[in-house]
Amino acid sequence: xxxxxxxxxxxxxxxxxxxxxxxxxxxxxxxxxxxxxxxxxxxxxxxxxxxxxxxxxxxxxxxxxxxxxxxxxxxxxxxxxxxxxxxxxxxxxxxxxxxxxxxxxxxxxxxxxxxxxxxxxxxxxxxxxxxxxxxxxxxxxxxxxxxxxxxxxxxxxxxxx
Amino acid sequence: xxxxxxxxxxxxxxxxxxxxxxxxxxxxxxxxxxxxxxxxxxxxxxxxxxxxxxxxxxxxxxxxxxxxxxxxxxxxxxxxxxxxxxxxxxxxxxxxxxxxxxxxxxxxxxxx
Numbered sequence: 001x002x003x004x005x006x007x008x009x010x011x012x013x014x015x016x017x018x019x020x021x022x023x024x025x026x027x028x029x030x031x032x033x034x035x036x037x038x039x040x041x042x043x044x045x046x047x048x049x050x051x052x053x054x055x056x057x058x059x060x061x062x063x064x065x066x067x068x069x070x071x072x073x074x075x076x077x078x079x080x081x082x083x084x085x086x087x088x089x090x091x092x093x094x095x096x097x098x099x100x101x102x103x104x105x106x107x108x109x110x111x112x113x114x115x116x117x118x119x120x121x122x123x124x125x126x127x128x129x130x131x132x133x134x135x136x137x138x139x140x141x142x143x144x145x146x147x148x149x150x151x152x153x154x155x156x157x158x159x160x161x
Numbered sequence: 162x163x164x165x166x167x168x169x170x171x172x173x174x175x176x177x178x179x180x181x182x183x184x185x186x187x188x189x190x191x192x193x194x195x196x197x198x199x200x201x202x203x204x205x206x207x208x209x210x211x212x213x214x215x216x217x218x219x220x221x222x223x224x225x226x227x228x229x230x231x232x233x234x235x236x237x238x239x240x241x242x243x244x245x246x247x248x249x250x251x252x253x254x255x256x257x258x259x260x261x262x263x264x265x266x267x268x269x270x271x272x273x
Contacts, residue, residue: 060185064185
């Protein structure tokens with residue numbers, strides 16, 4: 001599988017492999033790519049085996065992007081705590097639903113931060129395009145839904161419950 | 162620039178003109194601050210119903226997660242104090258994300 005990834009390196013790129021793009025074998029490649037990425041999470045030395053060490057400034061920029069995503073995740077988790085603590089008038093169901101939504105999105109955001117960081121680091125080492133991702137759009141939708149739910153709760157006074 | 166493979170020299174003799182290590186250091190500081198806010202909220206949540214034994218364990222857990230993040234951030238900040246810092250290690254990334262997920266799991270456990 002790794003050999004396959006290597007031979008594709010020039011044309012396909014890990015980004016394509018992981019997003020499952022392309023026809024026919026695309027889905028298989030997507031699953032393989034995901035397993036590959038997951039293995040790389042827990043095998044630090046393997047990243048160093050791939051390609052060449054990029055300019056340290058690129059690695060630092062990648063690290064700062066990772067930290068920005070971690071901050072986003074921490075803010076979402078903090079928001080989950082805040083909904084639970086500072087909205088005592090909210091009915092129990094709404095409060096728990098909103099808090100859980102924020103906490104789950106926060107945890108996903110943290111895990112995705114590691115995954116994206118690894119993929120970017122690998123792409124830079126192999127001299128490929130940086131991976132593209134749907135995650136920012138999905139996160140924006142999720143945050144928008146939570147905001148809409150809060151607005152509805154306030155508007156229609158479903159606070160008493 | 163003469164020893165790219167040896168990040169043992171302090172940043173003073175030569176520095177990155179774009180201040181990349183400094184910016185990354187400050188990013189770690191900002192993230193530590195975010196973690197502090199989340200951990201304080203977690204502690205407040207744990208102690209909400211009085212200081213019973215379970216509440217104290219919960220508060221201790223959130224303090225422990227916060228301390229782990231501070232240690233992680235400080236170790237990375239120390240490693241960044243070189244002209245050409247080595248890339249972040251996988252363990253550091255997993256640790257930071259793990260602490261964030263840990264706080265979320267803690268929150269789910271104590272949600273009322």
